[in-house]
Amino acid sequence: MGLTVGIIGLPLAGKTTLFNALTRAGAQISGYPTSTVQANRAVVQVPDERLSRLAEIYHPRKIVPTTIEFVDVAGLGQVADSARREGLSAEFIGHIRNADALAIVLRCFDNPQAPHPAGSVNPVRDLDDLMAELAITDLATVDKRLETTLRKAKSGDKKLQEELEFLKRLREHLNEGKPVSELTYTTAEEAILRELFLLTVKPRLYVVNVSEDALAAAADALASQTPPTAPSGEIAHVLAARERAQAEGAEIIAVSAKLEAELGELPEAEAAEYLEALGLPALGADRVIQAGYKALNLISFLTAGEDEVRAWTVTRGSKAPVAAGKIHTDFEKGFIRAEVVHYDDLMADGGSMKTTRERGHVRLEGKDYIVRDGDIIEFRFNVSK
Ligand SMILES: Nc1nc2c(ncn2[C@@H]2O[C@H](COP(=O)(O)OP(=O)(O)O)[C@@H](O)[C@H]2O)c(=O)[nH]1
Ligand SMILES: [Mg+2]
Incomplete structure (x- = not known):
């Protein structure tokens, strides 16, 4: 089984554009927010140059890279008023509850043709809104479980009592709007967590989506030990997002989804030439996959023979x-x-x-x-x- 990454973010953040760049699937891109829950799914191969080098030695009948599935889910709206937050629909959750990680697309680009739904660009605010929505969704899941456990625990079973305690602790934590990834728990509690399929416990990877012109500077700003002190426009947004990611120990990468999607339509050599001219090391798609591996603490081992040369994924x-x-x-x-x-x-x-x-x-x-x-x-x- 390969792993699954859910791509989420606010409307018009560039999720579908990124999905297309990642998968070259050509899923429909809309210039206006849609309210229905649509999801695009695609399985892509994880690029690994070691495989082709090994194939030169073994001349196998086939080369099998490991794969990663991306799911692009629409339908997460921005609700700035915390009293009006209701959490996500069952349909939305259905699309990402099994995801191993979430790639959160944060909009840093300005585009008058597709104005930001909140009226201004502010990735940290967007992230706060989005995480609040995920926390509320998790809260509803925990509440439901709490109800059943309460009923069952009347028998006085000690294990169920412990579960109750944990669920109450989860509830309190989520009620403060905090993600479950920030909670510490025991191995026994982890087993309960696994049954709940909560969203805020999934490893997160932040993808800041910038305009084509800002891409090189954004990538530099993320990589640099000493970021610019008086950044302007998009770079200021990128650095604010970086600060958040660092505080959480999360991976963060910059892409220009639109550029990537356009490059995806060019022959690979031409796309590579173009990237080199921009001073960028690899296609954003490759960097998203690599960052996903890092975020998930995954590594690849290889098998090689005359039949096949193949990459496999395991946790570090x-x-x-x-x-x-x-x-x-x-x-x-x-x-x-x-x-x-x-x-x-x-x-x-x-x-x-x-x-x-x-x-x-x-x-x-x-x-x-x-x-x-x-x-x-x-x-x-x-x-x-
Ligand atoms: N200028 C610019 N526009 C972008 C970029 N990424 C996405 N867009 C545009 O923003 C709009 C919404 O993108 P889409 O991928 O459909 O957003 P989604 O709602 O998050 O799936 C489209 O018109 C895209 O062309 C970008 O990096 N730069
Ligand atoms: Mg979309």
Whole structure:
């Protein structure tokens, strides 16, 4: 199973434009806010140049990159008056409750053809409104669970009592408008959380959407240790968003969704040339995916053979049997050991397995081995186990 990222944001923030850039799917873009809940979904391949290098060595029948699914959900409106907030519709939640992470698109660009629904550009205000809406939605979910748990807990079951305590704590926290990602909880409580599919606990990745002209400066401002002290216009907005992201320890990247979508229609080489002229390292799509990986604490390990060269995704810190289980549950159950060579070592050895073996770069690892990004692994397992 690949992972799913929900793209959310206020109307006209550039979600669908970004989605199109990410997926080149050409989903409809509207110049006015729509009130119905529409969702675009697409699965895209995660670019990984290591795969093509390995393919040159193994000449496999196929190359299989790992994938990521993007869901672009419309229908989240701006409600500045906190008394009027009602939370999100069941339909909206249905589209993102299973998302592994949320990419929140924050509008920094000005565009008179598609005026900001609140009348002015202010990404931090937009983020506050949006998070408040998510918190209210979570609150409703917690309240519902609280009701059922209260009923069941009358029997005096100790576990249910503990659950009640936790739900009340969640409730209080959300009531203050705070995201559940800022709450600390025990492993037992985490199990309850997992059943609730709350929105504010999902890892967040901020995507500031800037105009084409401001893109290079915005990317610099995000990367720089010493951002400009008297920034103007869009860059001031970008820096305000950056401050928020840093306070939360969240990933933040700058894109110009419109430019990206336009570039997506060019042949890849031409698009790359254009980006180079702008002083930008990679297509925003690639950077969104990379930032998503970082936000989710994910790494890729590789398998290579004549049949296929393939990338697989696991959480950083996963042990070898868990990685094996990504390929097949039998691999995990019957795990014996893993033969591991790191991609960098193989390349340093001229791409020759023979040389890399002679130099002792192929290791046999057991069930406690923690998989690293770029490990090329062959699993030994016993199916009858
Ligand atoms: N100038 C400018 N316009 C943009 C940018 N991104 C999106 N837009 C425009 O804003 C409008 C709304 O974009 P859309 O992707 O449909 O927003 P959504 O409602 O968040 O899905 C469209 O007219 C886009 O062309 C951008 O980076 N710069
Ligand atoms: Mg849209």
